[in-house]
Amino acid sequence: MISNIIQKIMKHETLTENEAFYFMEKLASGDVTDAQASSVLSIMSFRGETVDEIVGFVKAIRKLSRNAESSQHHDLMDTCGTGGDGASTFNISTAVSIILASLGVKVAKHGNKAVTSKSGSSDVLEALGIQASSNHFEANSQLNKHDIAFLHAPFFHPALKKVASLRRQLPFRTIFNCIGPLLNPMAPTYQLIGASNEEVAEKLAEVIKKLGIKRALIVTGKDGLDECSITSDTRMFLVENNTVVSFTYTPEEAGLNRGNLSELTVKNKQESAELICSILQGAGNESARNIVILNAAAALFASKRVSSIRDGVEIIKQCLQSKSAYYHLEEMTKEEASAHVN
Incomplete structure (x- = not known):
């Protein structure tokens, strides 16, 4: 079966959902060699993965993952992006989540x-x-105490352990x-992706x-960012009730000035952490502050807290001006420090 799948890929044919599911299962179990896996992943990446292939991979990994769902919490939100834009921006989605x-x-x-990237979300959290x-227990404890759980993917997806080394060897998105x-x-109800x-x-x-995710807003900047962009227009795809509505959104529609990409880039996780702290205190450079405001407002819209992104912008601005998000971060870090001492 694996040899048949590889032959299909080498002929530039696409996989069915079931074939993709099977390949991912065998990859996780170690029944696919590194050379075979690298070939398949590379070809799929350069020709573009199909919807069925993506669904097959997702279902296989979900089946093999450690579930952390909880009946205690409903209507959870996630702000995780795909990465792979190569822009070396600071961790915008992490700032938004806080x-x-x-x-x-x-x-x-x-x-x-x-x-x-220069800094993944787990990297900047460490900083x-x-x-x-x-x-499961730590995740629910964080949620109960601070309304947020930070889930380090490798802990919950042991099936991807073999894949991790392959990803590091391939210098492009897969x-x-x-x-x-x-x-x-934790199977969130709402997502900003x-x-x-x-x-x-x-x-x-x-x-x-x-x-079957309830409601998700998928965004991509026309400048290549995997975020709502502050430097250019953003294409958005709103998925709800089994329908997709696509539209273009501009910073001006949100009442924000366009910014400069150079003000969003960092060299490492420490620079990213410092910029996030500055923004949460209502400071930071205008471009960085505004891209966080825009993405946080989009997250409020995606989670049905506001009826428009523009309405969300005003709420986020007030939050940053009051420094309440920074105080929230301080509470979390103080608890972490205390836990390590004890």
């Missing part, structure tokens, strides 16, 4: 260490002094960038329809 939690939105933030959850946001072990380009965003919208 702001949302400070507003009482329950967030299950799924993330990992950097693979194709901020926060420990990501490594099991299907695993696409599927990362769809593997949250940043995609690396419009083609990926459109495919993810169709994948989400098949997977």
Whole structure:
């Protein structure tokens, strides 16, 4: 079966959902060699993965993952993006998740260490002094105390252990960038997903329809960012009730000035953490502050807390001006420090 799948891929044919499911299962179990896996992942990446292939991979990994769902928490939100845009921006979605939690939105933030970026969400959390959850109990404890759980993906997806070394060897995005946001072990009801380009965003919208996620907003900047962009227009795909509505959104529509990409880039996790702290205190450079405001407002819209992104912008601005998100972060880091002392 594996040899048949590889032959199909080598002939530039696409896989059915069942074939993709089978291949991912065998990859996780070690029945696929590194050379075979690298060939398949590379070819799929350069030709573009199909909706059926993505769905097959997601379903296989979900089957093999450690579930962290809890009946205690409903209407969870996630802000995980695909990564792979190569822009070296600071951890925008992590900043957004802290702001949302400070507003009482329950967030299950799924993330990992950097693979194709300067700083992954788990990297910047470490720099901020926060420990990501490594099991069901820690995740629920974080949610109960702070309205946010940080889920370090490798702890919940042991099936991807073999894949991790392969990803590090391949210097470009793969299907695993696409599927990362769809593997949250707490199964969030709402999601804001940043995609690396419009083609990926459109495919993810169709994948989400098949997977049955309640409501998701997939966004991709026309400048190549896997975020709502502050430097250019953003293509958005709103998935709800088994339908997809696509539209273009500009910073001006949100009442924000366009910014400069150079003000969003960082060299490492420490710079990212410092910029996040500055923004949460209502400071930071205007471009960085505004891209966080825009994405946090989009997350409020995605989670049905506001009827428009513009309405969300005003709420986020007030949150940053009051420094309530920074105080929320301080509470989390103080507790972490105390736990380590004890």
